Amino acid sequence: MRASPLATAGHYAILCLLAVVCVFPFWWTLVTALSTEGNVFAFPPTFWPRSPSLENFAEVFRAIPILAFFKNSVLIAACTVFWKLALCSLAAYPLARMHFRGRKLVFGVILATLVLPSEVNFLVNFITVTKLSLVDTYTGVILPNVVTAVAILLLKQAFEEVPQDLIDAARVDGASEWTIFTRIMLPLIAPWLATVGILTAVEAWNEYIWPSIVMSKPDEFPLSVGVLYLRGTFGSSTRVIAAGTVLTILPTLAVFLFSQRFFMRGMDGAVK
Amino acid sequence: MKIRNLLAASMACVSMAAGLAAAAAPLPPATTANIEFWTFSMKPKFTPYFESVVRNYEAANPGVKIEWIDFPWDVIQTKLVTRIVAGTPPALVNLNVPWADEYARDQLLTPIDALLGPARANYIPGTLQDLTFKGKTYGFPMYSNVAVVAYNTQIFKAAGLSRGPATFDEQLAYARQIAERTGKAGIAPALSKIDGLFMWQGLSVIAGGKAVFNSPQHVALVQKLAATYKAGGLLKESLFAEDNFPAVVDAYKGGRLGMLLAPPTALKRIEADAKDIYAITGVAAAPLGPTGIADGGWLIHFAVPKGVAPALLPAVGKFALYLTGDASQLAFAKLASVFPTTVKAAADPFLLALPANAGAAEKAVAVGAVSMAHSHTLYVAGIDDYDELRRSLVKAVEAGVTGKQDVQQALDQAVAIWNKKLGKQKLAAPGPQR
Amino acid sequence: MKARSTLRGARMQAWIFLAPALTLLAVFSFWPVAYGSLLAFTDYSLVREMSWVGLDNFRYIFDNEMFVTGLKNSLKFLLMVPVVQVGAIALAVLVNNQLPGIAWFRAAFYVPVVTTVSVVGIMWGFMFHEQGTLNYVFMQLRLANAPLGWLTDDTLALFAVMFVTLWRGLGWYMVMYLAALQAIPKDMQEAALLDGANRWQQFWRITVPMLRPTIMVCSILSVLAALKAYQEVDVLTQGGPMNSTFTALYYAYDQGLKHLKLPRALAASLVVSSICIAIALACLRYLKPRHR
Numbered sequence: 001m002r003a004s005p006l007a008t009a010g011h012y013a014i015l016c017l018l019a020v021v022c023v024f025p026f027w028w029t030l031v032t033a034l035s036t037e038g039n040v041f042a043f044p045p046t047f048w049p050r051s052p053s054l055e056n057f058a059e060v061f062r063a064i065p066i067l068a069f070f071k072n073s074v075l076i077a078a079c080t081v082f083w084k085l086a087l088c089s090l091a092a093y094p095l096a097r098m099h100f101r102g103r104k105l106v107f108g109v110i111l112a113t114l115v116l117p118s119e120v121n122f123l124v125n126f127i128t129v130t131k132l133s134l135v136d137t138y139t140g141v142i143l144p145n146v147v148t149a150v151a152i153l154l155l156k157q158a159f160e161e162v163p164q165d166l167i168d169a170a171r172v173d174g175a176s177e178w179t180i181f182t183r184i185m186l187p188l189i190a191p192w193l194a195t196v197g198i199l200t201a202v203e204a205w206n207e208y209i210w211p212s213i214v215m216s217k218p219d220e221f222p223l224s225v226g227v228l229y230l231r232g233t234f235g236s237s238t239r240v241i242a243a244g245t246v247l248t249i250l251p252t253l254a255v256f257l258f259s260q261r262f263f264m265r266g267m268d269g270a271v272k
Numbered sequence: 273m274k275i276r277n278l279l280a281a282s283m284a285c286v287s288m289a290a291g292l293a294a295a296a297a298p299l300p301p302a303t304t305a306n307i308e309f310w311t312f313s314m315k316p317k318f319t320p321y322f323e324s325v326v327r328n329y330e331a332a333n334p335g336v337k338i339e340w341i342d343f344p345w346d347v348i349q350t351k352l353v354t355r356i357v358a359g360t361p362p363a364l365v366n367l368n369v370p371w372a373d374e375y376a377r378d379q380l381l382t383p384i385d386a387l388l389g390p391a392r393a394n395y396i397p398g399t400l401q402d403l404t405f406k407g408k409t410y411g412f413p414m415y416s417n418v419a420v421v422a423y424n425t426q427i428f429k430a431a432g433l434s435r436g437p438a439t440f441d442e443q444l445a446y447a448r449q450i451a452e453r454t455g456k457a458g459i460a461p462a463l464s465k466i467d468g469l470f471m472w473q474g475l476s477v478i479a480g481g482k483a484v485f486n487s488p489q490h491v492a493l494v495q496k497l498a499a500t501y502k503a504g505g506l507l508k509e510s511l512f513a514e515d516n517f518p519a520v521v522d523a524y525k526g527g528r529l530g531m532l533l534a535p536p537t538a539l540k541r542i543e544a545d546a547k548d549i550y551a552i553t554g555v556a557a558a559p560l561g562p563t564g565i566a567d568g569g570w571l572i573h574f575a576v577p578k579g580v581a582p583a584l585l586p587a588v589g590k591f592a593l594y595l596t597g598d599a600s601q602l603a604f605a606k607l608a609s610v611f612p613t614t615v616k617a618a619a620d621p622f623l624l625a626l627p628a629n630a631g632a633a634e635k636a637v638a639v640g641a642v643s644m645a646h647s648h649t650l651y652v653a654g655i656d657d658y659d660e661l662r663r664s665l666v667k668a669v670e671a672g673v674t675g676k677q678d679v680q681q682a683l684d685q686a687v688a689i690w691n692k693k694l695g696k697q698k699l700a701a702p703g704p705q706r
Numbered sequence: 707m708k709a710r711s712t713l714r715g716a717r718m719q720a721w722i723f724l725a726p727a728l729t730l731l732a733v734f735s736f737w738p739v740a741y742g743s744l745l746a747f748t749d750y751s752l753v754r755e756m757s758w759v760g761l762d763n764f765r766y767i768f769d770n771e772m773f774v775t776g777l778k779n780s781l782k783f784l785l786m787v788p789v790v791q792v793g794a795i796a797l798a799v800l801v802n803n804q805l806p807g808i809a810w811f812r813a814a815f816y817v818p819v820v821t822t823v824s825v826v827g828i829m830w831g832f833m834f835h836e837q838g839t840l841n842y843v844f845m846q847l848r849l850a851n852a853p854l855g856w857l858t859d860d861t862l863a864l865f866a867v868m869f870v871t872l873w874r875g876l877g878w879y880m881v882m883y884l885a886a887l888q889a890i891p892k893d894m895q896e897a898a899l900l901d902g903a904n905r906w907q908q909f910w911r912i913t914v915p916m917l918r919p920t921i922m923v924c925s926i927l928s929v930l931a932a933l934k935a936y937q938e939v940d941v942l943t944q945g946g947p948m949n950s951t952f953t954a955l956y957y958a959y960d961q962g963l964k965h966l967k968l969p970r971a972l973a974a975s976l977v978v979s980s981i982c983i984a985i986a987l988a989c990l991r992y993l994k995p996r997h998r
Contacts (some may be wrong), residue, residue: 008805011800011805012805013866014800015801015811018797018800018815019811019814019815021873022814022815022817022818022873022876022877023814023817024833024839024886025826025829025830025832025833026817026821026829028829028832028833028839029829029832030830032832041835041836041837041838042837044842045838045839045842058913063316065316066712074712077720087726087727087730090723090724090726091724091727091728093722093723094719094720094721094723095722095724098719098720098723100717100720100721101717102718103720106724106728109728109731110567110731113731113735115983115986116735116736116739116979116983118735120738120934120955120958120975120976120978120979121734121735121738121739121742122913122959123742123958123962123963123968123971123975124737124738124741124742124745124972125734125854126354126357126962127357127741127961127968128733128734128737128738130354130357130358130359133358135354135355135357135358135360136358136360143730143734144730144734145734146730147726147727147731147734165893168961176719177719177720177723178719181723187857202820203952205822206820206821206822206823207822207958208822208823208824208937209823209937209940212347212350213354214354216351216355217341217352217995218341218342218343223822223826224822224823224824224825226820227824227825227828228344228347228824228827228828228941229343229344229347231344231828231831232313232343232344232345232346232347233313233315233316233342233344234316238832242832243829245825245828245829246725247824248824248825249821249822249825252821252822253817253820256813256816256817256820257813260809260813260816344835345997346944348965349964349965350964353963353966354962354963356752356966357752359965374965377830378753378965378966379968380752380753380755488868513857513858513947514946514947514948578752578753634973657772659772660770660771660772660949663948663949664771693769696766696769
């Protein structure tokens with residue numbers, strides 16, 4: 001049933017309106033970051049840069065260690081992705097394809113963490129992390145969040161899609177579980193690993209509360225925390241704050257736009 | 273497929289190595305003393321100042337390494353708490369007096385009487401008094417402020433007034449007169465800080481562990497405010513807001529307000545933003561209340577958190593005295609348009625002398641400097657979750673001042689709420705109450 | 707088929723594989739629940755010996771205006787759940803087609819989800835400024851006569867924070883619903899249309915019932931998220947103005963990490979956890995009979 005041109009136009013109109021609401025704050029921030037003249041909060045507001053220049057961005061680089069923030073974010077994200085994929089796939093494999101007593105129990109326990117209100121854990125985790133002397137270390141930032149039930153479940157599902165005969169054949173051939181795991185299973189679920197990897201990378205990049213609790217030296221902040229440090233330091237220079245904000249979002253935005261399907265697909269798995 | 277494996281493997285190696293590196297903390301060499309001190313909201317304006325302080329001290333004291341970290345004021349508390357819990361607190365931390373009061377009560381600060389020693393005499397006595405809780409001193413005063421009265425001479429002339437107000441009552445009377453004769457608001461007190469106002473006028477907010485702000489004198493004060501409000505003398509915008517300062521300064525800059533009670537830094541801002549109003553601004557000393565206290569005091573100091581290694585304390589003390597010594601304080605005060613808290617620096621000719629073509633800002637500094645001796649940070653000490661109580665008081669005052677409720681009734685209700693709360697709290701020995 | 711020793715060996719291996727993940731979950735997901743619940747009944751502090759105080763902490767927080775306001779606000783956040791779900795379904799329906807450029811719209815709706823909350827706070831801080839765009843739009847549309855203090859007025863601030871939470875969450879649920887919509891077999895829908903039903907009836911009679919499981923799951927997640935909201939409070943208003951934007955969990959964060967009053971903070975978070983668990987259990991019980 002083909003919709004009339006009028007209906008299609010109307011459809012697009014609504015979509016555009018909603019898209020504007022979602023995207024406008026980004027646009028305004030970008031415009032402000034690029035402007036150098038005029039009152040920042042003028043009535044009526046400006047929707048296009050005034051006297052555009054990159055001066056505000058230069059100021060951000062001068063005033064705060066934004067490159068350090070960036071490097072820290074990359075470090076945290078990379079480590080989180082690696083360890084999450086490693087540990088969660090290690091855990092998912094037995095649940096999917098190995099038979100052992102207690103399998104159901106373990107699965108139930110992992111599911112239970114989904115119900116546990118984990119947000120409230122930050123207080124005790126804070127105490128734990130200090131007792132383990134992990135304050136001001138990236139290990140302390142990464143460790144509490146590196147194993148999640150969602151990742152284990154997604155990867156378990158991925159493993160279950162690998163045909164059982166492949167595994168059986170390998171077992172009959174005398175291969176050890178470790179060999180099966182590394183040589184057969186992991187490569188076969190590579191697309192799923194990529195999906196979980198990208199989702200994890202973005203999540204780790206965006207994490208704000210926990211790193212801000214664990215890290216206390218500004219030079220070691222990741223970007224998500226550093227950008228608030230920028231706002232706090234530059235209270236009155238809205239343009240500089242806007243520039244810093246743009247620099248913070250750019251990487252995430254780029255990764256997201258190039259790999260949208262991973263995000264949408266990841267949700268697919270979760271729904272099932 | 274092979275390339276993917278290779279990429280994955282290399283990423284793994286890189287992140288593992290990075291992870292291990294990041295987890296290891298570099299150990300400081302055993303022979304140097306490492307002193308980390310924290311300030312809040314000093315970057316970027318005062319970066320050169322603090323960097324030079326660090327440089328000069330390190331040059332004069334080999335064997336000492338100073339590290340300066342600055343935080344936005346809204347996160348410094350969390351960072352401090354994290355580090356105290358972790359057992360690695362900074363040696364010195366910038367605090368304001370209410371925060372210091374709370375931390376001292378929770379035993380999270382180290383008393384510094386021993387570190388002050390004979391240098392005590394250098395500081396303005398009022399400032400040390402502000403930092404003494406239960407008989408022990410907890411901070412090295414750094415800078416403070418005091419308010420001056422800036423007034424719009426044009427509005428004053430139109431209202432038939434010729435000089436700044438000398439007392440609080442006069443302030444309110446002037447405000448009423450200005451409203452009558454010019455239709456503009458006369459004054460904009462920060463009524464969200466009504467507790468400080470009471471204390472400034474010598475009326476205690478709590479006494480003997482109970483709330484007492486419904487006494488006849490308190491009621492009378494609020495009634496005076498109500499009368500002035502009714503006459504249009506009080507600026508209505510943001511009168512009871514948590515922070516009414518931006519709105520008030522805006523109103524003054526726009527020529528809508530007769531008198532502005534503010535520290536001299538505000539005058540600098542007016543000079544920058546509203547030259548015409550600045551040109552017609554006169555300055556007078558802020559009235560001293562019956563307590564002899566000048567309004568607007570807000571002491572910022574350096575405290576020593578709990579958990580700083582006792583072996584390090586003498587070095588910390590030495591640095592703190594340097595950081596808050598006469599020369600440093602004067603240099604900072606000049607940069608920041610605030611007031612030093614050492615006797616010598618506060619009396620420095622720079623502050624007291626008026627240049628030939630002094631504008632309102634310079635006059636304000638001179639006027640303020642004289643009032644500094646009377647400056648105190650006014651706040652109610654010793655109560656947990658004080659904000660909640662203050663809020664009920666402000667609500668009651670708002671109802672009374674705007675005429676929505678009878679003043680006595682409103683204050684009585686608030687007193688009941690306070691006493692219920694206070695009865696449950698195990699109050700510390702009566703804190704500094706002026 | 708398999709020798710006994712291999713079986714035992716396999717079991718050992720399974721546990722070895724599981725060990726690191728389970729250890730971390732134990733330390734960082736289960737231990738906090740147990741220990742935190744315990745500490746909520748003590749006066750744990752850095753400077754004193756810990757002692758049991760029973761319900762004192764709970765009595766304190768329920769008597770404290772900040773926490774009570776916080777709890778009420780967290781419950782007010784629940785008002786958002788139907789709005790978010792309906793909005794997300796609507797968005798999903800709007801983008802569930804192959805119109806040219808539809809991928810861009812999907813991306814646009816999802817971008818708020820992948821933006822870090824600190825950046826969201828900064829950007830919306832700009833939007834909510836007294837001289838900001840939102841006030842401009844409102845005044846142009848005659849919805850307000852003077853600039854509104856979105857983040858400075860204690861009657862408006864909570865709604866501002868709730869709106870930002872909504873803005874951030876819509877895209878996430880949209881994707882969930884989109885996946886569900888795309889899983890609905892086309893033939894059912896075609897059959898209904900052939901039978902003479904119009905679009906509207908098709909939507910309500912066929913599509914919505916098939917979405918039911920997803921709606922249930924998303925609603926529960928949404929309810930739990932609403933009760934646990936606190937990050938947006940931290941980046942937008944820090945609980946102000948006048949404590950009007952406190953949420954229960956923000957109270958825990960504030961008390962625990964700014965004032966080091968850990969037992970109180972844990973008591974507050976225990977209250978939140980209990981409510982969440984109660985809701986989750988109730989939903990599971992309600993859902994079980996429907997499960998095929």
